[in-house]
Amino acid sequence: MTEPDPVLRLLWRHRVPAVADAGARRGPRPKVTLDDVVDAAIELADRDGLAALSMRGLAQHLHLGAMTLYTYVANRGDLVVLMVDQVLGRTTLPGHPADLRERLEQVARLQYEECRAHPWLLEVTGVRAWLGPHVADRYEWQLAAVEGIGLDDVEMDQAVTLLVSFGTGVARAEQAVRAAERESGMTDAEWWEANHEALAEVMAGHDYPLAGRVGTAAGEAYQAASDQRRELDFGLGRIVDGLLAHLASRQPGRG
Amino acid sequence: MTEPDPVLRLLWRHRVPAVADAGARRGPRPKVTLDDVVDAAIELADRDGLAALSMRGLAQHLHLGAMTLYTYVANRGDLVVLMVDQVLGRTTLPGHPADLRERLEQVARLQYEECRAHPWLLEVTGVRAWLGPHVADRYEWQLAAVEGIGLDDVEMDQAVTLLVSFGTGVARAEQAVRAAERESGMTDAEWWEANHEALAEVMAGHDYPLAGRVGTAAGEAYQAASDQRRELDFGLGRIVDGLLAHLASRQPGRG
DNA sequence: TAACTTCTTCGTACGTCGTACGGAATAAAT
DNA sequence: ATTTATTCCGTACGACGTACGAAGAAGTTA
Numbered sequence: 001m002t003e004p005d006p007v008l009r010l011l012w013r014h015r016v017p018a019v020a021d022a023g024a025r026r027g028p029r030p031k032v033t034l035d036d037v038v039d040a041a042i043e044l045a046d047r048d049g050l051a052a053l054s055m056r057g058l059a060q061h062l063h064l065g066a067m068t069l070y071t072y073v074a075n076r077g078d079l080v081v082l083m084v085d086q087v088l089g090r091t092t093l094p095g096h097p098a099d100l101r102e103r104l105e106q107v108a109r110l111q112y113e114e115c116r117a118h119p120w121l122l123e124v125t126g127v128r129a130w131l132g133p134h135v136a137d138r139y140e141w142q143l144a145a146v147e148g149i150g151l152d153d154v155e156m157d158q159a160v161t162l163l164v165s166f167g168t169g170v171a172r173a174e175q176a177v178r179a180a181e182r183e184s185g186m187t188d189a190e191w192w193e194a195n196h197e198a199l200a201e202v203m204a205g206h207d208y209p210l211a212g213r214v215g216t217a218a219g220e221a222y223q224a225a226s227d228q229r230r231e232l233d234f235g236l237g238r239i240v241d242g243l244l245a246h247l248a249s250r251q252p253g254r255g
Numbered sequence: 256m257t258e259p260d261p262v263l264r265l266l267w268r269h270r271v272p273a274v275a276d277a278g279a280r281r282g283p284r285p286k287v288t289l290d291d292v293v294d295a296a297i298e299l300a301d302r303d304g305l306a307a308l309s310m311r312g313l314a315q316h317l318h319l320g321a322m323t324l325y326t327y328v329a330n331r332g333d334l335v336v337l338m339v340d341q342v343l344g345r346t347t348l349p350g351h352p353a354d355l356r357e358r359l360e361q362v363a364r365l366q367y368e369e370c371r372a373h374p375w376l377l378e379v380t381g382v383r384a385w386l387g388p389h390v391a392d393r394y395e396w397q398l399a400a401v402e403g404i405g406l407d408d409v410e411m412d413q414a415v416t417l418l419v420s421f422g423t424g425v426a427r428a429e430q431a432v433r434a435a436e437r438e439s440g441m442t443d444a445e446w447w448e449a450n451h452e453a454l455a456e457v458m459a460g461h462d463y464p465l466a467g468r469v470g471t472a473a474g475e476a477y478q479a480a481s482d483q484r485r486e487l488d489f490g491l492g493r494i495v496d497g498l499l500a501h502l503a504s505r506q507p508g509r510g
Numbered sequence: 511t512a513a514c515t516t517c518t519t520c521g522t523a524c525g526t527c528g529t530a531c532g533g534a535a536t537a538a539a540t
Numbered sequence: 541a542t543t544t545a546t547t548c549c550g551t552a553c554g555a556c557g558t559a560c561g562a563a564g565a566a567g568t569t570a
Contacts, residue, residue, distance in 0.1 A: 002441070002445075002449045003449065004449055004450045004452065004453035004454075005446075005449075005450055005453075008450065008453050008454060008457055009453075009457060011457075012457040012458065015457075015458075015461060016457050016459075024566095024567070025516085025517070025566085025567080026515070026516045026517050026518095026565085026566055026567045026568080027515095027516060027517025027518050027519095027564090027565060027566060027567080028517070028518045028519070028564075028565045028566065029518085029565085029566085030517090030518065030519095031518085031519085054555080054556065054557085055556080055557065055558080056555090056556080056557090059520095064519080064520085065519060065520035065521075066520075066521090066557095066558090067519075067520050067521080067522095067558080067559095067560095068518075068519050068520060070558075070559095071517085071518055071519075075557080075558075076557065076558090077438070123380070125378070125431060125434050126431070126434040126435050126437075126438040127431075127435065128435045128439070128443075128446060133458075133461070136458075136461075136463050136466055139463075139466045139470070140463045140464075140465050140466045143465035143466060143469050144465060147465055152472075153468060153469045153472035153473065154469075154472055154473055154476045154485075155489065156465075156469050157469050157470070157472070157473035158473075158485070158486050158489040158490065159489075159493075161428065161486060161490070162421075162486075162489070162490040162493065162494075165421070165424035165425070165427075165428065165490075166417075166420070166421065166424070168424065169420035169421070169423065169424050170420070172420075173416065173420065176380060176381070176382075179380050179381040180381050180382065180383045182381075183332075183381040184383070186257070188383075190257075191260075191383060194257045194258065194259055194260075195259045195260055195263065197259065198259035198260075198263050198264075199259075199263060202263055202264060202266075202267040202270075202271050203267065203270075203388075203391075204271075206270060206388070206391075208391050208394075208395045209395075210395050210398035210399060210402055210411075211391055211394045211395045211398060213408060214398050214408045214409075214411050214412050215394070215412070217407075217408035217409055217412070218408065218409055218412035218413075221409045230409075230413070231413050231416060231417075234410065234413040234414075234417070235413065235416070235417040235420075237497070237501070238414075238417065238494060238497030238498050238500075238501055239417075239493060239494055239497055240497070241496065241497035241500050241501065242492070242493030242494055242495070242496035242497030242498075242500070243493050243497075245493075245496050245497070245500060246492070246493055246496065279537095279538065279539095280537085280538080280545080280546070281536080281537055281538045281539080281544070281545040281546050281547090282535090282536060282537060282538080282544095282545060282546025282547045282548090283535070283536045283537070283546070283547045283548070284536085284537085284547085285546090285547065285548095286547085286548085309526085309527065309528085310527085310528065310529080311526090311527080311528090314549095319548080319549085320548060320549035320550075321528095321529090321549075321550090322529080322530095322531095322548075322549050322550080322551095323547075323548050323549060325529075325530095326546080326547055326548070330528075330529075331527095331528065331529090
């Protein structure tokens, strides 16, 4: 058996009294708080993405030497863990509507909006679930949306996962477009303008009847960036239909 | 207007005759082919993940100097683009079953299996869609599964996106667990063994009735790694139910 | 007051990464 | 034989995360 992960104490620092009131401590007064560090990291990640968040850059933003950050956080991975929990804590969780459809949709839409507001959440990988207080709060809130509607425990988890992963997926597709634009420095339209000629030449003799027709239609429909939500609406409609039908098949007369 | 992206010619190299038959060329005979380079990169990414794939490591694997790779590929990003298209080309696309439900499910399951076989696909970001021949083939194949079932063009794209992003999402959740295990060097069970005590201490006084109950149930159910597919089955069942219901509401009597 | 302890701050340095640059080697074209 | 196009690759630069240890600040103790 190994030692427990020290990041746990940091994650729960605001809810564990013994950690919160540090009392009189030796050494120089810290220039900033851990909250400041994590907030600044979130700010930079919001602006430039998680990959562009460097320890040096963060330190400079806080007017600190690079290595000073390591008094607050053991390593970059732990910083990301703290960022995730802290940013989840910012959104106040709305109450669950009485209408079941609205309740289920809200779970997915909240996830979608949060990933839109903080796209770097989509870049986070390798993080053990169930770590921080706000992550736990969030899971509890999500489960409350599907509590008492006729699902067993495993199905509750599956339903939440389905809704959450769909909201995340739509946000990810949207973010992929923006990431490609940022990386190449040109919008989709500009890329097409610059490449459609070469693409036509290179694809000469290869037909994609469906992809050509549908891709064009979808491309035009999604021209207005705000219309990305149509995909969210469509998929969410189908998913919730499916979930409600599943419940109805269990205990007819409800829902 | 800027120049067309040179990676297009590389992507379509096997389908454009003028590119394929290089003819007599000057200079030393290349030690390897571009296909060799990309195949080796796929092999390394399969083993260690995309983040661990370095140009130096790949070059060493091919018994080349590090900078030699740049005669085959302009930069690492282009290499990843080529990897994606090339790995998609490896899976032979099955025919579409007559049964509509099976047809829809197959789209999602193929995506899931492919992401399981090549988890680094989940790490790929910022890639412009619609680039390579195999990506185009794939999109065409996916659309064929939903062609002629009563959806308009935009809905066809939405339905495919829904199925594909669900398959990807389940694979991603699965991969997240494996990534956390690899990164921390301990399995979920080992992590729990080492941390449940500290976690209980730090969470003292905070109740998560639903999360505790459901998380435990889900954790036990998913103990056997193969049971991750239960989530795929559940979600896919609901999604396809919803899609079929949507079609039925359009033109009753079909399905 | 002086010594000790503990804590924060941070400069230096190492090994990694992608890749810009330029030169050497090679083979076809002239 | 010379020119030209191409492959190969050693060196080097600026980023990255972070190990290490010194310098200094503030509380504790003698």
